[in-house]
Amino acid sequence: MxxxxxxxxxxxxxxxxxxxxxxxxxxxxxxxxxxxxxxxxxxxxxxxxxxxxxxxxxxxxxxWPGKTALLLDVYHRHKPASVHTDTGSVEGDIFAFLTGVFAHWGDTGAGQVFRFVIAEAQRDETAAASLADYSAERRIQSGAIFQRGIVRGELAEDIDVGLCADMLAGFIWQRLLTGRIERDPVQLRQVARQMVRGLLASPSGGEVGA
Missing domain, CATH: 1.10.10.60 (Homeodomain-like)
Incomplete structure (x- = not known):
């Protein structure tokens, strides 16, 4: 589909x-x-x-089929637009996304709301369906980061933008659920760099994409 x-x-x-x-x-x-x-x-x-x-x-x-769906609407109402800023580069977009999401989670209490939503989804089918619907829409939004990279010629044309979005979501969810939403810009830029440039050494032994 x-x-x-x-x-x-x-x-x-x-x-x-x-x-x-x-x-x-x-x-x-x-x-x-x-x-x-x-x-x-x-x-x-x-x-x-x-x-x-x-x-x-x-x-x-x-x-709203249940309180989880309603909570997700409340949560999304205050998500900052800067989370999906087009900075002109994939690394810049990922850095802006990570910084914006972690600030939103840490400064507004939204992180606790989203942790609750995830927990509810593990035990309640209605909550799980609401989270799945929300995540599917966010996957498309996050995937746009990588789609823009393809259009700009930064990324290979055959990458799966949905899978890239899943990898990005997996990182932020893992940090949220383990209480590690620190906003060290040096670390977040490294995350963005590794996601885009990969982990392989260049043939010359230097940093890939340097």
Whole structure:
């Protein structure tokens, strides 16, 4: 099955959003956001959101299959645009992505939300489906980093951009789940360099791509 292009995702979201009452949707998202900020994950539930937003639980479940899906929407609302900055090079884009994601996770509490989402997905099928849908969309966005590299002639035309995106996601998820979201720019630039240039020595013995 072919992946959705970013424009297709936006069209799908607009189609879904068209069936929602914008004011009610906004109230639900703001209530969910406030509960996470004030009470943390432990105090978050569909019941609490419904009460605070003055919305019916059936309405929330109609638009979000469970609290994980709602949490992911809250999480994504505040993800900085700089995460997907086009810097003009693949290494620069990866460095900007790593720096932006780790700052978002560390400075806003979003990291704890996403850790909870991952944990819920291990035990609940609905949560797993919500995370899978979210990850599929993010895979396309991250894959654009490498697609731009192909267009610019930086990367080989036969690389699998989806696999590259998986490798990038694997790195940040592993760091999140092991409590290692340090933002040392020297280290993050090295990660970007190794992802792009590889680990093999050049024939002359120097650094590949130097």
């Amino acid at each position: 072919s992946e959705l292009a970013p424009d297709d995702i936006d069209d799908r979201r607009r189609s879904i959003g068209a069936r929602r009452n914008p004011e009610t949707e906004q109230a639900i998202l703001e209530a969910a956001e406030a509960i996470v900020a004030e009470e943390g994950i432990a105090g978050f539930s569909i019941e609490a959101v419904a009460k605070r937003a003055r919305a019916g639980k059936p309405t929330i479940y109609k638009w």
